[in-house]
Amino acid sequence: MYTLIVFGNASQSIIAQIAISQEELLTDLLTLLQKYHIPIASSCMGEGICKKCILNGGQLACKTNIKDLISSAEGHDLSIKITLDYL
Numbered sequence: 291m292y293t294l295i296v297f298g299n300a301s302q303s304i305i306a307q308i309a310i311s312q313e314e315l316l317t318d319l320l321t322l323l324q325k326y327h328i329p330i331a332s333s334c335m336g337e338g339i340c341k342k343c344i345l346n347g348g349q350l351a352c353k354t355n356i357k358d359l360i361s362s363a364e365g366h367d368l369s370i371k372i373t374l375d376y377l
């Protein structure tokens with residue numbers, strides 16, 4: 291099981307730690323963050339147009355699946371960290 295760590299740049303703190311289920315691995319980050327009530331901007335409802343759901347300094351949450359981040363996780367570390375500038 292993976293843990294998604296949501297880090298806020300503005301507060302320089304961990305906002306949330308979410309245990310990700312196998313089912314959620316196929317979910318995009320926008321949907322997942324909304325599910326867990328983490329504030330994430332969106333005015334195009336995930337169409338990839340508004341560019342308001344940016345995280346990690348440039349990735350679109352609505353176009354990034356959790357499983358896409360796993361390949362970039364290092365070694366056997368089962369935690370995935372994302373950064374939101376405004377939190």
Ligand code: FES
Nearest residue numbers: 338340341343352
């Ligand atoms: S929600 Fe609009 S670009 Fe992601």
